[in-house]
Amino acid sequence: LRYPAGHKAQTFRRIVETACRCFRRQGINEVSVAELMASAGLSHGGFYAHFASKDALVAAAVGHGLDVKRHLVEDWVASAERGENPIAVVVRNYLSTQHRDNIGDGCPLPALSAEIARGNPVARTVLTEKLMALVAVLAEAGPFDDSAQREASAIAVLSTLVGAILLARATNDSRYSDEILRASREMLLKSLRSTAVSKRRRAKKQPQLSG
Protein backbone atom coordinates (compact mmCIF):
# COMPACT_ATOMS: atom_id res chain seq x y z
CA LEU A 1 0.00 0.00 0.00
CA ARG A 2 1.08 3.59 -0.48
CA TYR A 3 -0.68 6.07 1.83
CA PRO A 4 -1.35 9.80 1.36
CA ALA A 5 0.98 12.31 3.01
CA GLY A 6 0.30 12.75 6.72
CA HIS A 7 -1.35 9.33 6.94
CA LYS A 8 1.24 7.96 9.36
CA ALA A 9 1.06 11.03 11.62
CA GLN A 10 -2.72 10.64 11.69
CA THR A 11 -2.43 6.97 12.65
CA PHE A 12 0.07 7.94 15.36
CA ARG A 13 -2.41 10.39 16.84
CA ARG A 14 -5.20 7.83 16.65
CA ILE A 15 -3.11 5.30 18.58
CA VAL A 16 -2.21 7.88 21.24
CA GLU A 17 -5.83 8.98 21.68
CA THR A 18 -7.13 5.41 21.80
CA ALA A 19 -4.40 4.45 24.27
CA CYS A 20 -5.15 7.39 26.54
CA ARG A 21 -8.82 6.39 26.70
CA CYS A 22 -8.11 2.67 27.21
CA PHE A 23 -5.46 3.33 29.88
CA ARG A 24 -7.79 5.56 31.89
CA ARG A 25 -10.64 3.08 31.63
CA GLN A 26 -8.76 -0.15 32.35
CA GLY A 27 -5.39 0.85 33.77
CA ILE A 28 -2.10 0.84 31.88
CA ASN A 29 -1.03 -2.70 32.65
CA GLU A 30 -4.48 -4.12 31.94
CA VAL A 31 -4.42 -2.96 28.30
CA SER A 32 -2.28 -5.08 25.98
CA VAL A 33 -0.62 -3.67 22.89
CA ALA A 34 -2.71 -6.04 20.75
CA GLU A 35 -6.00 -4.95 22.37
CA LEU A 36 -5.10 -1.31 22.01
CA MET A 37 -4.13 -1.58 18.35
CA ALA A 38 -7.35 -3.48 17.64
CA SER A 39 -9.29 -0.62 19.29
CA ALA A 40 -7.51 1.75 16.93
CA GLY A 41 -8.49 -0.48 13.98
CA LEU A 42 -5.01 -1.90 13.39
CA SER A 43 -3.15 -5.15 13.94
CA HIS A 44 -0.63 -5.37 16.75
CA GLY A 45 2.50 -5.85 14.62
CA GLY A 46 2.47 -2.30 13.30
CA PHE A 47 2.79 -0.81 16.75
CA TYR A 48 6.59 -0.72 16.68
CA ALA A 49 6.62 1.35 13.50
CA HIS A 50 5.25 4.17 15.71
CA PHE A 51 6.72 3.59 19.18
CA ALA A 52 9.96 2.14 20.53
CA SER A 53 8.05 0.39 23.33
CA LYS A 54 4.80 0.32 25.25
CA ASP A 55 6.42 2.62 27.84
CA ALA A 56 7.04 5.23 25.13
CA LEU A 57 3.35 5.12 24.21
CA VAL A 58 2.37 5.47 27.87
CA ALA A 59 4.41 8.67 28.15
CA ALA A 60 2.87 10.06 24.94
CA ALA A 61 -0.66 9.11 26.03
CA VAL A 62 -0.28 10.71 29.46
CA GLY A 63 1.09 13.89 27.91
CA HIS A 64 -1.75 14.03 25.40
CA GLY A 65 -4.42 13.40 28.03
CA LEU A 66 -3.08 16.12 30.33
CA ASP A 67 -2.80 18.60 27.44
CA VAL A 68 -6.43 18.00 26.52
CA LYS A 69 -7.45 18.41 30.18
CA ARG A 70 -5.48 21.66 30.48
CA HIS A 71 -7.27 23.06 27.45
CA LEU A 72 -10.59 22.02 28.96
CA VAL A 73 -9.74 23.76 32.23
CA GLU A 74 -8.77 26.87 30.26
CA ASP A 75 -12.19 26.77 28.60
CA TRP A 76 -13.91 26.41 31.97
CA VAL A 77 -11.95 29.35 33.35
CA ALA A 78 -12.84 31.45 30.30
CA SER A 79 -16.52 30.49 30.64
CA ALA A 80 -16.80 32.02 34.14
CA GLU A 81 -19.42 34.74 34.21
CA ARG A 82 -18.50 38.27 35.26
CA GLY A 83 -17.97 38.47 39.01
CA GLU A 84 -17.80 34.68 39.34
CA ASN A 85 -14.64 33.04 40.58
CA PRO A 86 -13.25 30.99 37.63
CA ILE A 87 -11.91 28.37 40.05
CA ALA A 88 -15.49 27.77 41.22
CA VAL A 89 -16.42 26.84 37.64
CA VAL A 90 -13.49 24.41 37.47
CA VAL A 91 -14.46 22.87 40.82
CA ARG A 92 -18.10 22.35 39.79
CA ASN A 93 -17.15 20.80 36.45
CA TYR A 94 -14.37 18.61 37.85
CA LEU A 95 -16.31 17.32 40.84
CA SER A 96 -19.35 16.32 38.81
CA THR A 97 -20.93 12.88 38.52
CA GLN A 98 -20.31 13.15 34.76
CA HIS A 99 -16.57 13.38 35.33
CA ARG A 100 -16.64 10.57 37.89
CA ASP A 101 -18.64 8.27 35.61
CA ASN A 102 -16.74 9.10 32.41
CA ILE A 103 -13.30 7.88 33.31
CA GLY A 104 -12.35 7.32 29.66
CA ASP A 105 -12.61 11.04 28.91
CA GLY A 106 -11.72 12.23 32.39
CA CYS A 107 -8.60 13.66 33.97
CA PRO A 108 -5.61 11.30 33.78
CA LEU A 109 -4.40 12.33 37.26
CA PRO A 110 -6.85 10.36 39.43
CA ALA A 111 -6.92 7.52 36.89
CA LEU A 112 -3.21 7.01 36.24
CA SER A 113 -1.06 8.80 38.82
CA ALA A 114 -0.62 5.81 41.13
CA GLU A 115 0.48 3.54 38.30
CA ILE A 116 2.81 6.15 36.80
CA ALA A 117 4.33 6.98 40.21
CA ARG A 118 5.61 3.41 40.51
CA GLY A 119 7.46 3.09 37.21
CA ASN A 120 8.10 4.49 33.75
CA PRO A 121 10.40 7.48 34.51
CA VAL A 122 9.64 9.13 31.15
CA ALA A 123 5.89 9.18 31.82
CA ARG A 124 6.61 10.51 35.31
CA THR A 125 8.60 13.42 33.91
CA VAL A 126 5.86 14.18 31.39
CA LEU A 127 3.24 14.04 34.13
CA THR A 128 5.27 16.42 36.31
CA GLU A 129 5.63 18.99 33.52
CA LYS A 130 1.96 18.85 32.53
CA LEU A 131 0.87 18.97 36.16
CA MET A 132 2.85 22.18 36.60
CA ALA A 133 1.20 23.64 33.48
CA LEU A 134 -2.24 22.71 34.80
CA VAL A 135 -1.45 24.30 38.18
CA ALA A 136 -0.27 27.45 36.35
CA VAL A 137 -3.65 27.75 34.60
CA LEU A 138 -5.46 27.41 37.93
CA ALA A 139 -3.07 29.80 39.67
CA GLU A 140 -3.58 32.46 37.01
CA ALA A 141 -7.34 32.20 37.50
CA GLY A 142 -7.22 32.11 41.30
CA PRO A 143 -7.61 34.81 43.93
CA PHE A 144 -4.76 36.18 46.12
CA ASP A 145 -2.32 39.01 45.42
CA ASP A 146 0.86 37.06 45.93
CA SER A 147 1.76 34.76 43.02
CA ALA A 148 3.37 32.14 45.30
CA GLN A 149 0.17 32.07 47.35
CA ARG A 150 -1.86 31.76 44.14
CA GLU A 151 0.20 28.73 43.09
CA ALA A 152 0.00 27.14 46.55
CA SER A 153 -3.76 27.61 46.54
CA ALA A 154 -4.03 26.08 43.05
CA ILE A 155 -1.99 23.04 44.13
CA ALA A 156 -4.17 22.51 47.20
CA VAL A 157 -7.37 22.81 45.16
CA LEU A 158 -6.07 20.33 42.58
CA SER A 159 -5.11 17.85 45.33
CA THR A 160 -8.68 17.94 46.61
CA LEU A 161 -10.16 17.58 43.12
CA VAL A 162 -7.97 14.57 42.31
CA GLY A 163 -8.46 12.89 45.69
CA ALA A 164 -12.24 13.34 45.63
CA ILE A 165 -12.65 11.86 42.14
CA LEU A 166 -10.36 8.98 43.07
CA LEU A 167 -12.30 8.12 46.24
CA ALA A 168 -15.69 8.68 44.59
CA ARG A 169 -14.73 6.15 41.91
CA ALA A 170 -13.37 3.60 44.35
CA THR A 171 -16.50 3.71 46.52
CA ASN A 172 -19.08 1.03 45.84
CA ASP A 173 -21.99 2.88 47.42
CA SER A 174 -23.40 5.38 44.93
CA ARG A 175 -24.94 7.65 47.56
CA TYR A 176 -21.70 7.83 49.49
CA SER A 177 -19.81 8.43 46.26
CA ASP A 178 -22.11 11.38 45.49
CA GLU A 179 -21.52 12.64 49.03
CA ILE A 180 -17.72 12.54 48.54
CA LEU A 181 -18.11 14.78 45.48
CA ARG A 182 -20.59 17.08 47.20
CA ALA A 183 -18.65 17.48 50.45
CA SER A 184 -15.35 18.17 48.66
CA ARG A 185 -17.02 20.58 46.25
CA GLU A 186 -18.71 22.54 49.05
CA MET A 187 -15.52 22.79 51.08
CA LEU A 188 -13.64 24.21 48.11
CA LEU A 189 -16.42 26.63 47.14
CA LYS A 190 -16.76 27.82 50.74
CA SER A 191 -13.01 28.31 50.94
CA LEU A 192 -13.12 30.32 47.69
CA ARG A 193 -15.93 32.49 49.05
CA SER A 194 -13.89 33.32 52.15
CA THR A 195 -11.00 34.54 49.98
CA ALA A 196 -13.29 36.59 47.70
CA VAL A 197 -12.36 39.79 49.54
CA SER A 198 -8.70 39.34 48.70
CA LYS A 199 -9.70 38.66 45.09
CA ARG A 200 -11.61 41.93 44.87
CA ARG A 201 -8.61 43.77 46.28
CA ARG A 202 -6.44 42.28 43.53
CA ALA A 203 -8.82 43.38 40.76
CA LYS A 204 -7.24 45.37 37.89
CA LYS A 205 -3.62 44.69 38.74
CA GLN A 206 -1.21 43.98 35.88
CA PRO A 207 -2.21 40.76 34.08
CA GLN A 208 0.59 38.16 33.94
CA LEU A 209 0.03 35.88 30.98
CA SER A 210 -3.04 37.22 29.26
CA GLY A 211 -2.83 37.15 25.44
Add this chain to the structure above:
Amino acid sequence: LRYPAGHKAQTFRRIVETACRCFRRQGINEVSVAELMASAGLSHGGFYAHFASKDALVAAAVGHGLDVKRHLVEDWVASAERGENPIAVVVRNYLSTQHRDNIGDGCPLPALSAEIARGNPVARTVLTEKLMALVAVLAEAGPFDDSAQREASAIAVLSTLVGAILLARATNDSRYSDEILRASREMLLKSLRSTAVSKRRRAKKQPQLSG
Protein backbone atom coordinates in the same frame (compact mmCIF):
# COMPACT_ATOMS: atom_id res chain seq x y z
CA LEU B 1 4.86 -31.93 59.07
CA ARG B 2 2.47 -31.35 61.95
CA TYR B 3 2.29 -27.71 63.07
CA PRO B 4 1.36 -26.23 66.48
CA ALA B 5 -2.19 -24.91 67.02
CA GLY B 6 -2.72 -21.49 65.49
CA HIS B 7 0.14 -21.98 63.06
CA LYS B 8 -2.08 -21.74 59.98
CA ALA B 9 -3.83 -18.60 61.23
CA GLN B 10 -0.42 -17.04 61.83
CA THR B 11 0.71 -17.89 58.30
CA PHE B 12 -2.55 -16.43 56.96
CA ARG B 13 -1.85 -13.15 58.75
CA ARG B 14 1.74 -13.13 57.49
CA ILE B 15 0.56 -13.55 53.89
CA VAL B 16 -2.03 -10.75 54.26
CA GLU B 17 0.49 -8.34 55.82
CA THR B 18 3.16 -9.15 53.23
CA ALA B 19 0.62 -8.77 50.43
CA CYS B 20 -0.61 -5.42 51.71
CA ARG B 21 2.95 -4.08 51.76
CA CYS B 22 3.86 -5.51 48.32
CA PHE B 23 0.62 -4.28 46.71
CA ARG B 24 1.12 -0.73 47.98
CA ARG B 25 4.73 -0.69 46.86
CA GLN B 26 4.39 -2.27 43.42
CA GLY B 27 0.70 -2.22 42.57
CA ILE B 28 -1.66 -5.20 42.80
CA ASN B 29 -1.20 -6.52 39.29
CA GLU B 30 2.58 -6.13 39.41
CA VAL B 31 2.90 -8.59 42.30
CA SER B 32 2.59 -12.27 41.36
CA VAL B 33 1.31 -14.89 43.76
CA ALA B 34 4.70 -16.63 43.56
CA GLU B 35 6.66 -13.45 44.37
CA LEU B 36 4.35 -12.63 47.26
CA MET B 37 4.54 -16.10 48.80
CA ALA B 38 8.33 -16.02 48.48
CA SER B 39 8.32 -12.67 50.35
CA ALA B 40 6.32 -14.38 53.09
CA GLY B 41 8.89 -17.21 53.17
CA LEU B 42 6.66 -19.80 51.49
CA SER B 43 6.36 -21.52 48.12
CA HIS B 44 3.58 -20.46 45.76
CA GLY B 45 1.66 -23.75 45.77
CA GLY B 46 0.45 -23.34 49.33
CA PHE B 47 -1.36 -20.11 48.54
CA TYR B 48 -4.64 -21.82 47.70
CA ALA B 49 -4.80 -23.51 51.08
CA HIS B 50 -5.42 -20.00 52.47
CA PHE B 51 -7.30 -18.12 49.74
CA ALA B 52 -9.77 -19.06 47.00
CA SER B 53 -8.07 -16.71 44.54
CA LYS B 54 -5.69 -13.77 44.26
CA ASP B 55 -8.76 -11.47 44.28
CA ALA B 56 -9.78 -12.85 47.68
CA LEU B 57 -6.33 -11.99 49.04
CA VAL B 58 -6.56 -8.49 47.56
CA ALA B 59 -9.80 -7.87 49.43
CA ALA B 60 -8.29 -9.18 52.69
CA ALA B 61 -5.12 -7.13 52.22
CA VAL B 62 -7.01 -3.91 51.52
CA GLY B 63 -9.21 -4.44 54.57
CA HIS B 64 -6.22 -5.13 56.77
CA GLY B 65 -4.29 -2.11 55.49
CA LEU B 66 -7.21 0.25 56.07
CA ASP B 67 -7.84 -1.17 59.55
CA VAL B 68 -4.22 -0.54 60.49
CA LYS B 69 -4.44 2.98 59.08
CA ARG B 70 -7.63 3.71 61.00
CA HIS B 71 -5.96 2.65 64.24
CA LEU B 72 -3.01 4.89 63.41
CA VAL B 73 -5.35 7.83 62.80
CA GLU B 74 -7.07 7.12 66.11
CA ASP B 75 -3.66 7.26 67.80
CA TRP B 76 -2.88 10.56 66.09
CA VAL B 77 -6.21 11.99 67.19
CA ALA B 78 -5.59 10.82 70.78
CA SER B 79 -2.11 12.34 70.75
CA ALA B 80 -3.42 15.86 70.12
CA GLU B 81 -2.36 18.20 72.89
CA ARG B 82 -4.95 20.09 74.93
CA GLY B 83 -6.46 22.91 72.90
CA GLU B 84 -4.99 21.56 69.65
CA ASN B 85 -7.30 20.46 66.85
CA PRO B 86 -6.87 16.65 66.49
CA ILE B 87 -7.47 16.94 62.74
CA ALA B 88 -4.42 19.18 62.50
CA VAL B 89 -2.32 16.38 63.97
CA VAL B 90 -3.72 13.96 61.39
CA VAL B 91 -3.04 16.43 58.56
CA ARG B 92 0.58 16.99 59.62
CA ASN B 93 1.28 13.28 59.97
CA TYR B 94 -0.49 12.27 56.78
CA LEU B 95 1.01 14.99 54.59
CA SER B 96 4.59 14.30 55.66
CA THR B 97 7.55 13.37 53.48
CA GLN B 98 7.83 10.21 55.59
CA HIS B 99 4.37 9.10 54.53
CA ARG B 100 5.02 10.02 50.88
CA ASP B 101 8.34 8.13 50.81
CA ASN B 102 7.13 5.09 52.76
CA ILE B 103 4.48 3.77 50.44
CA GLY B 104 4.83 0.21 51.76
CA ASP B 105 3.60 1.26 55.20
CA GLY B 106 1.41 4.13 54.00
CA CYS B 107 -2.29 4.60 53.49
CA PRO B 108 -3.79 2.15 50.96
CA LEU B 109 -6.14 4.82 49.58
CA PRO B 110 -3.71 6.82 47.43
CA ALA B 111 -1.73 3.68 46.58
CA LEU B 112 -4.54 1.30 45.60
CA SER B 113 -7.84 3.14 45.06
CA ALA B 114 -7.47 3.56 41.29
CA GLU B 115 -6.70 -0.12 40.77
CA ILE B 116 -9.48 -1.28 43.09
CA ALA B 117 -12.01 1.10 41.50
CA ARG B 118 -11.60 -0.69 38.15
CA GLY B 119 -12.23 -4.27 39.26
CA ASN B 120 -12.54 -6.74 42.12
CA PRO B 121 -16.03 -5.94 43.50
CA VAL B 122 -15.27 -7.59 46.87
CA ALA B 123 -12.23 -5.38 47.46
CA ARG B 124 -14.32 -2.37 46.43
CA THR B 125 -16.96 -3.19 49.01
CA VAL B 126 -14.32 -3.66 51.70
CA LEU B 127 -12.68 -0.36 50.73
CA THR B 128 -16.03 1.44 50.93
CA GLU B 129 -16.77 0.12 54.42
CA LYS B 130 -13.31 0.88 55.77
CA LEU B 131 -13.34 4.32 54.15
CA MET B 132 -16.58 5.11 55.98
CA ALA B 133 -15.01 3.94 59.25
CA LEU B 134 -11.98 6.15 58.66
CA VAL B 135 -14.21 9.13 57.89
CA ALA B 136 -16.16 8.44 61.10
CA VAL B 137 -12.95 8.67 63.15
CA LEU B 138 -12.05 11.98 61.51
CA ALA B 139 -15.61 13.29 61.87
CA GLU B 140 -15.68 12.49 65.58
CA ALA B 141 -12.45 14.45 66.03
CA GLY B 142 -13.48 17.37 63.84
CA PRO B 143 -14.95 20.74 64.67
CA PHE B 144 -18.58 21.80 63.86
CA ASP B 145 -21.74 21.35 65.88
CA ASP B 146 -23.75 19.53 63.25
CA SER B 147 -22.79 15.88 62.78
CA ALA B 148 -23.59 15.90 59.04
CA GLN B 149 -21.34 18.92 58.67
CA ARG B 150 -18.63 17.14 60.67
CA GLU B 151 -18.82 14.13 58.33
CA ALA B 152 -18.79 16.34 55.21
CA SER B 153 -15.77 18.19 56.52
CA ALA B 154 -13.99 14.91 57.28
CA ILE B 155 -14.68 13.63 53.76
CA ALA B 156 -13.33 16.81 52.18
CA VAL B 157 -10.20 16.72 54.35
CA LEU B 158 -9.58 13.08 53.46
CA SER B 159 -9.99 13.83 49.73
CA THR B 160 -7.29 16.47 49.99
CA LEU B 161 -4.98 14.19 51.99
CA VAL B 162 -5.32 11.35 49.49
CA GLY B 163 -5.00 13.57 46.42
CA ALA B 164 -1.94 15.37 47.75
CA ILE B 165 -0.06 12.18 48.60
CA LEU B 166 -0.99 10.72 45.20
CA LEU B 167 0.28 13.76 43.27
CA ALA B 168 3.36 14.17 45.48
CA ARG B 169 4.33 10.58 44.70
CA ALA B 170 3.68 10.87 40.97
CA THR B 171 5.77 14.03 40.65
CA ASN B 172 9.37 13.53 39.54
CA ASP B 173 10.64 16.84 40.88
CA SER B 174 11.39 16.50 44.59
CA ARG B 175 11.03 20.22 45.35
CA TYR B 176 7.68 20.39 43.61
CA SER B 177 6.60 17.21 45.40
CA ASP B 178 7.46 18.84 48.74
CA GLU B 179 5.51 21.91 47.66
CA ILE B 180 2.42 19.79 46.91
CA LEU B 181 2.52 18.44 50.47
CA ARG B 182 3.22 21.86 51.98
CA ALA B 183 0.54 23.74 50.02
CA SER B 184 -2.15 21.14 50.73
CA ARG B 185 -1.19 20.93 54.39
CA GLU B 186 -1.28 24.71 54.85
CA MET B 187 -4.66 25.04 53.12
CA LEU B 188 -6.16 22.42 55.43
CA LEU B 189 -4.59 23.87 58.58
CA LYS B 190 -5.73 27.36 57.65
CA SER B 191 -9.22 26.07 56.98
CA LEU B 192 -9.21 24.35 60.40
CA ARG B 193 -8.07 27.57 62.10
CA SER B 194 -10.99 29.46 60.56
CA THR B 195 -13.47 26.93 62.01
CA ALA B 196 -11.81 26.93 65.44
CA VAL B 197 -14.47 29.28 66.81
CA SER B 198 -17.21 26.81 66.01
CA LYS B 199 -15.14 24.08 67.68
CA ARG B 200 -14.85 26.06 70.89
CA ARG B 201 -18.59 26.64 70.88
CA ARG B 202 -19.12 22.87 70.63
CA ALA B 203 -16.88 22.12 73.63
CA LYS B 204 -18.38 19.94 76.38
CA LYS B 205 -21.43 18.76 74.51
CA GLN B 206 -22.46 15.09 74.85
CA PRO B 207 -19.77 12.77 73.44
CA GLN B 208 -21.02 10.41 70.73
CA LEU B 209 -18.81 7.33 70.61
CA SER B 210 -16.29 7.81 73.42
CA GLY B 211 -15.45 4.61 75.32
Add this chain to the structure above:
DNA sequence: TGTACATCAGTGAACGCGCGTTCACTGATGTAC
Protein backbone atom coordinates in the same frame (compact mmCIF):
# COMPACT_ATOMS: atom_id res chain seq x y z
C1' DT C 1 5.07 -49.45 75.48
C1' DG C 2 5.18 -50.25 70.49
C1' DT C 3 3.32 -50.09 65.76
C1' DA C 4 0.30 -48.71 61.89
C1' DC C 5 -2.20 -45.20 60.08
C1' DA C 6 -4.58 -40.48 59.51
C1' DT C 7 -3.76 -35.63 59.30
C1' DC C 8 -2.85 -31.44 56.69
C1' DA C 9 0.30 -27.14 55.98
C1' DG C 10 3.41 -26.68 52.76
C1' DT C 11 6.17 -28.21 48.21
C1' DG C 12 7.24 -27.87 43.40
C1' DA C 13 6.30 -29.56 38.66
C1' DA C 14 2.96 -28.74 35.35
C1' DC C 15 -1.28 -26.69 32.88
C1' DG C 16 -3.15 -23.27 29.47
C1' DC C 17 -2.90 -18.61 28.46
C1' DG C 18 -1.76 -13.90 27.20
C1' DC C 19 1.93 -10.74 27.40
C1' DG C 20 5.67 -7.43 24.81
C1' DT C 21 8.37 -7.74 21.06
C1' DT C 22 10.40 -9.41 16.47
C1' DC C 23 10.42 -10.22 11.69
C1' DA C 24 9.55 -11.92 7.00
C1' DC C 25 6.11 -10.55 4.23
C1' DT C 26 2.25 -7.69 1.49
C1' DG C 27 0.82 -4.67 -2.07
C1' DA C 28 -0.83 0.07 -3.94
C1' DT C 29 1.49 3.86 -5.35
C1' DG C 30 5.58 6.96 -6.75
C1' DT C 31 9.83 7.16 -9.41
C1' DA C 32 13.46 5.99 -12.99
C1' DC C 33 14.33 5.05 -17.46
Add this chain to the structure above:
DNA sequence: TGTACATCAGTGAACGCGCGTTCACTGATGTAC
Protein backbone atom coordinates in the same frame (compact mmCIF):
# COMPACT_ATOMS: atom_id res chain seq x y z
C1' DT D 1 3.59 6.13 -22.92
C1' DG D 2 4.96 1.81 -20.93
C1' DT D 3 7.62 -1.17 -17.79
C1' DA D 4 10.54 -2.45 -13.81
C1' DC D 5 11.61 -1.40 -9.39
C1' DA D 6 11.76 1.06 -4.69
C1' DT D 7 8.97 2.50 -0.92
C1' DC D 8 7.01 1.71 3.62
C1' DA D 9 2.58 1.51 6.65
C1' DG D 10 0.53 -2.23 8.00
C1' DT D 11 -0.02 -7.71 8.59
C1' DG D 12 0.10 -11.89 11.25
C1' DA D 13 2.86 -15.94 12.74
C1' DA D 14 6.21 -16.79 16.03
C1' DC D 15 9.57 -16.01 20.08
C1' DG D 16 10.54 -16.52 25.16
C1' DC D 17 8.50 -15.52 29.36
C1' DG D 18 5.76 -15.13 33.52
C1' DC D 19 1.14 -15.29 35.03
C1' DG D 20 -2.89 -17.67 38.12
C1' DT D 21 -4.16 -21.96 39.23
C1' DT D 22 -4.04 -27.22 39.93
C1' DC D 23 -2.52 -31.38 41.92
C1' DA D 24 0.15 -35.45 43.33
C1' DC D 25 3.20 -35.59 46.81
C1' DT D 26 5.94 -34.90 51.57
C1' DG D 27 6.71 -35.89 56.29
C1' DA D 28 6.50 -34.72 61.50
C1' DT D 29 3.20 -35.37 64.70
C1' DG D 30 -1.32 -37.08 66.88
C1' DT D 31 -4.36 -40.99 67.45
C1' DA D 32 -6.05 -45.98 67.52
C1' DC D 33 -5.24 -50.34 68.97
